[in-house]
Amino acid sequence: MRPDLANDLLQLTGEHLVLVISAMAAAILMGVPLGIVLTRREGWRRPLLGFASVMQTIPSLALFGFLIPIPFIGGIGTRTVIIALVMYALLPILRNTFVGIASVDTAVCESAVAMGMTSGQMLRQVQLPLAAPTILAGIRVATVTTIGTATIAAAIGGGGLGVFIFRGVASVDTAQILAGAVPAALMALAADGGLGWVERKLSRA
Amino acid sequence: MALVEFRDVSYEVGGREILSEVNFTVEPGETLVLLGRSGSGKTTALKMTNGMLFPTRGQVRVEGRPTTEWDPIGLKRRIGYVIQEVGLFPHFTVEQNVGLVPTLEGWPAPDVQQRVEQLLDEMGLPPADYRARYPRQLSGGQRQRVGVARALAADPPLLLFDEPFGALDPVTRVELQRQFLDLQHNLQKTSIFVTHDVREALRLGTRIGLLTRGRLELAADPETFRNLRSEEALAFLSSLE
Numbered sequence: 187m188r189p190d191l192a193n194d195l196l197q198l199t200g201e202h203l204v205l206v207i208s209a210m211a212a213a214i215l216m217g218v219p220l221g222i223v224l225t226r227r228e229g230w231r232r233p234l235l236g237f238a239s240v241m242q243t244i245p246s247l248a249l250f251g252f253l254i255p256i257p258f259i260g261g262i263g264t265r266t267v268i269i270a271l272v273m274y275a276l277l278p279i280l281r282n283t284f285v286g287i288a289s290v291d292t293a294v295c296e297s298a299v300a301m302g303m304t305s306g307q308m309l310r311q312v313q314l315p316l317a318a319p320t321i322l323a324g325i326r327v328a329t330v331t332t333i334g335t336a337t338i339a340a341a342i343g344g345g346g347l348g349v350f351i352f353r354g355v356a357s358v359d360t361a362q363i364l365a366g367a368v369p370a371a372l373m374a375l376a377a378d379g380g381l382g383w384v385e386r387k388l389s390r391a
Numbered sequence: 392m393a394l395v396e397f398r399d400v401s402y403e404v405g406g407r408e409i410l411s412e413v414n415f416t417v418e419p420g421e422t423l424v425l426l427g428r429s430g431s432g433k434t435t436a437l438k439m440t441n442g443m444l445f446p447t448r449g450q451v452r453v454e455g456r457p458t459t460e461w462d463p464i465g466l467k468r469r470i471g472y473v474i475q476e477v478g479l480f481p482h483f484t485v486e487q488n489v490g491l492v493p494t495l496e497g498w499p500a501p502d503v504q505q506r507v508e509q510l511l512d513e514m515g516l517p518p519a520d521y522r523a524r525y526p527r528q529l530s531g532g533q534r535q536r537v538g539v540a541r542a543l544a545a546d547p548p549l550l551l552f553d554e555p556f557g558a559l560d561p562v563t564r565v566e567l568q569r570q571f572l573d574l575q576h577n578l579q580k581t582s583i584f585v586t587h588d589v590r591e592a593l594r595l596g597t598r599i600g601l602l603t604r605g606r607l608e609l610a611a612d613p614e615t616f617r618n619l620r621s622e623e624a625l626a627f628l629s630s631l632e
Contacts, residue, residue, distance in 0.1 A: 297478025299443060301492055302467035315482050
C-alpha cells in the first residue's frame with residue numbers, strides 16, 4: 187500500500203467505527219423500546235413504522251443535505267452524520283423487535299398470563315428471550331447497512347473511510363477509492379459474520 | 392362453601408353472546424366436566440374462572456369472592472391451568488417450566504427444586520432423565536405431563552383443564568386420563584375440565600355440564616347424563632355407539 191494512504195488508514199477506520207458504533211447504540215436504545223411499545227399500542231404502529239419506512243426511502247446523500255440547515259440537530263460534522271445513520275438503522279430494528287415479539291406463539295403467551303406472570307415478567311422472561319434472534323437479525327441488517335452508508339459521511343465533513351473514497355473519486359485515483367472501499371467492506375463482512383454467529387447461538391438456546 | 396360459583400354469568404364480545412346466564416357451582420373435591428362442541432363457550436367459562444376474562448353480566452365467585460375483587464395476579468397463581476397446546480416455554484428446561492409459579496411466588500431455590508423433583512416423579516418422568524430437557528425434546532404425552540406438573544407446582548386448590556389431551560394419540564390419551572384419575576384420587580384436588588369428547592367426559596367427570604351455544608345443561612353425575620334427552624345431549628350420546 188502507498189505510504190500516504192497507510193498513514194491515514196488507521197485514523198479513518200477508527201473514525202468510521204466510532205460513527206457506526208455510536209449510531210447503532212443510539213438506534214438500538216431507541217428502536218428496541220419503541221418496538222416493544224408498538225406491541226402494546228396498536229395506534230402507534232402505522233405512524234411509527236410509516237415514519238421509519240419513509241426515512242429509508244430518502245437517498246442518503248439527500249438526507250445528509252436536508253439535515254445540514256436544521257438547527258440543533260443539523261450542521262456540518264459528525265453529529266449530523268450520526269443522526270442520519272440512526273434514522274436509517276431505526277426501521278429494521280423497530281420492525282424486527284415488533285414482529286419478533288408479536289410472533290411469539292400465542293399459546294405460550296396465554297399460558298404465561300394464566301400462570302400469573304405480570305406483563306413485565308412476561309416481557310423479560312418470555313417475549314424478549316424468544317424474540318431475541320429476530321431482534322438481533324434486525325440489528326445485524328442495520329449494522330451492515332450503516333457501515334456502508336457511513337462512507338457518505340465524508341460528504342458533509344463527518345470523516346471515516348468515505349474520505350478516501352471521495353478523495354479518490356475527485357482525483358481519479360483507484361488505489362485511494364479501494365483504500366476506503368475494501369476496509370469498509372471487510373468491516374461489514376466481519377459485523378455480519380459476528381452478529382450472525384451470536385444470532386445462531388441465541389436461536390439454539 | 393363452593394370453591395367456584397357462576398351466578399347468571401353472561402359474556403358478550405362484539406355483540407355476540409358467548410355465554411348466556413350460566414349458573415353452576417363446583418364443590419371441593421369434585422371434577423366438573425364442561426362438554427360442548429367448538430364455539431360452545433367452554434374455554435370462555437374456564438378463562439372467567441381465573442380472571443383472564445370477566446363476565447359482561449353476572450358474577451363469578453372463587454372461594455366466595457367475585458373474581459373482579461381478587462388481585463388478578465394472585466388469583467391466577469392460586470389456580471392451576473393446563474391448556475390444549477400445552478404452552479410450555481420453549482426456552483425453559485422442564486425443571487424451569489415446572490418450577491415457574493413457585494419461582495414467581497418467591498420460593499427459595501432448594502424448595503422449588505425439591506418440589507419439581509417430587510412432581511416429575513409423580514408424573515412418571517424420572518427427574519434425572521427429564522429435568523434438563525427442553526420441551527422440543529419431549530413427546531406430546533410427556534409435554535402434557537410436564538404441563539400438568541407445572542399446573543400442580545404451587546399446590547393450588549383448583550385446577551382448570553382446557554382440552555388438555557385433545558391433540559394426543561388415543562393410547563397416550565387413555566394413559567393420561569388414567570393418570571388424571573389417580574391424581575384426582577390421591578390429591579383430592581378440585582377440577583374444571585373442558586372437553587368435546589363425550590367418552591372423556593363420562594370417564595373423568597363426577598359431574599357433567601353440557602354447553603350448547605353458551606347455555607348450560609347440568610347433569611348430577613355421568614349416569615344422569617346418559618339419560619338426558621335434550622337434542623344436544625342425544626347428539627353427543629349417539630357418538631358413543
